[in-house]
Amino acid sequence: EYVKTLAAKVFEINGNLVKIAYPIELFEEGNMPNILSSVAGNIFGLRSLRNIKLLDIIFPEKLLKSFRGPKYGIAGIREILRIYDRPLVGTIIKPKLGLKTEDHARVAYEAWVGGCDIVKDDENLSSQCFNKFEDRVSKTLESRDRAEEETGEKKIYMINVTAETNEMIRRAEYVLSQGGEYIMVDLLTVGFAALQSLREADMPLVIHGHRAGHAAVTKNPKHGVSMRVIAKLARIIGVDQLHVGTVVGKMFETREEVKCNIEALKMDMAGLKPCMPVASGGLHPGLVPALIDIFGKDFVIQAGGGIHGHRNGTIAGARAMRQAVDAVMMGISLKEYAKDHKELAIALETWKI
Template identity: 55%
Template structure:
C-alpha cells in the first residue's frame, strides 16, 4: 500500500488545470518549519491529507490539492474540482479557509485571492441585478446612486426613522438604509418600520418625481429572513439588506433564491468582515469575501472608501475592479462606498473609484448644520458638481447647502 506524506502535496513544477480552483495564500511558517514544509501542509490539510502518514488501498491522490508555487511568502495551491460540492459555499470555504487558519505549522496564514474555475463558479447564481440597479430601479444615468443611514443608527422610534428617511429622500438621496444592527427591536419594530418608511418613500417619490427605495435589514435566522423578504415584496419595496458575514453564506444563498422569486435586489452589509481581513498577514482578505458575495448573489456590497473614510480599507479599487470583471457571463456587483464620507470627499472618491458605485453617507448627511434635508442636498450637489467637472468651491457659490457642508468639514477625513 502506498504511503501518503506531506511532501506528496508539493510540486513546484505543477501547472494547474483550468478546472481547478487556485488559491493564493500569504504564509509565514512556524519557527521550526521551512516554507516548503508549511506550503505542503496547507495543501494537505485543506484537501485530503492528515498529520500521520497514511497507508491507503488504491489511489486518492487525484483528490489532493497541490502547492505549486512559492514566491517569498506567497503560496499558490490548486484544488481539484472534485473536492467541491457545486453550489455549496459553506463547503468550499470549509476547505480553503477552514482548519488551515489554525495549524501549528504556520505562524500566520491569509487567504488573499482565488481564481474560480468556470464549473464551480457557475454552479452559483451570482447577482440578479448587479450594477444594473442604477438604471433599472433608479434611472440614475451615469451618476453614483446615494444612500444614507438615519443617525443615531439605533434608538430612533419608527416615526423618527421614517421622518428622517423622508427628509433624506426629498433632499436627493436614492436609498434609505437600516443600520447593520437594526432589525426588529421594540423601539423600532421591523413591520412597523417597513410600512411607515415606505409610506414616506411614496410621498417623497410623488414630490420629487424620482424613484426612491429602502434597504431594510432582514438579518435573522434563515426562516425569519424568508418571511421578512416576503413582507418586503408585499409592501412594494425593491430591496432587502442582509449582514452577509454574520448571518452566514448558506443563509445568504437561501435568501438569494427567494429574492429571485420575488424580484428583490440584495444589499450586502459586511459587518464582522474585519475579524477576518483587518490583520494583513492572517485570515481572509476582503477581496475574497467580495468574491464569495458575488458568487452567492448579492447586488451591492460595501467595499470601503479607498482610504478616504473612517474605517481601515484594503485595496478598494482592486476589489471593485474584480466585482465589475467578466466572470463567465455572471452579473457584476455594485460596490458601495461607506464609512465617514461627506460631500467634501466626493470628488476624490469618484476620482479613485469612478462613477459606477453607490455612495453612502450617514453623519455626512445628518450632521449637516441645517439638518438631514440640507445634508442630502449637499451630498447630491457634490456628486452633480463632480459629474460636471466643476470644483466644489465654485459649485457651492450657487448651492448654499454644499457651501455649509464645506465650511463644516472641508475635505478632511474623519477618524
C-alpha cells in the same frame, strides 16, 4: 493510490506567497460552505503556522455556473432607479438605534426629498421594541411613496432583514408584499449558507450586502481572509451591491485594497453580473471628488453623519451631497459650485474643505 490524484498541489512559491491548485472533484457544485471548509478551513488553526492569509480564490467556470450570482447587478439597479450617468447617493438613518418608527420614517423622508436616492437601515437595526420590523417597513415605504410623488424621482428603501435564516426569508417576503424593492443583509453575521438560502428564494428584490464583522478576518495583513475573497463570495452567491471600503473615509483599507475589492465585483466571472460597489464610513460632501476618482461613476456614496450632521439638518445635508456629485460630474470644483449652492458651501465649511 487513485486518491492521490485528488490531492491539492502547490504549483508556485514566491517568497511568502503560495499558490495551490485543488481538483474540482473535491467540491460539491453550488455548495459554498463545502468550498470554504476546504480552502479556508482547518489550515488557519495549525500549530505549525504562525500566520496565513487567504488572499484570493480563482473559481473554475463550472463551479461559478453552479451559483446564481447577482439577480440585478449594476445595470439592473440603474434600471430600477432610472439613473444612468452618476453615482447613486444614499444615507443611513441616524441615530442608528433608538428612533421610534415614526421618527425613523420622518428622517428617511427628509433624506429623500433632499436628494438621496437610497435610504438604508443601520446594520444594528432589526426588530427592536422601539422600532418593530413590520411597522417600520410600512411607515417608511409610505414616506418613500410621498417623497417620490413630491420629487418626481425614484426612491429606494433598503430594509434590514438580517435574522435567523427562516425569519430572514419571511421578512424579505414581507418587504416584497408591501411594495419594497430592496433588502439589506449583514452577510457575514448571518453566514454564507443563510445568504445563499436568501438568494435561492429568488425574490424580485435587490440584495444589498453589509459587511459588518469583516475586519475580524480581513484587517490583519498577515492572517485571515482578504476582503477581495469576501467580495467574490458575496457576488458569486448573489449579492447585488456590497460595501468595499472608502480609502478616504474612516475605514482602514488602502487605495490598492479598495481597488482590488472593486475589481472583484466587476471582473469577468463566467457571465455572472457585476456587483455595485458601495462606499460607506466617514463620508461627507467634501470627499466626493476623491471618491469618484477612486470608484468611477458606478457605485453608491453612502453617508450617515456626512448628511445628517449638516448644521441645517438632513434635508440640507442630502442636498449638499447631491450638489457635490453634480459638481464633479460637470467638471466643476466644489468650491466654485458652492458659490451658488448654499447647502454645499455650509458642508464644506463644516468639514473644513
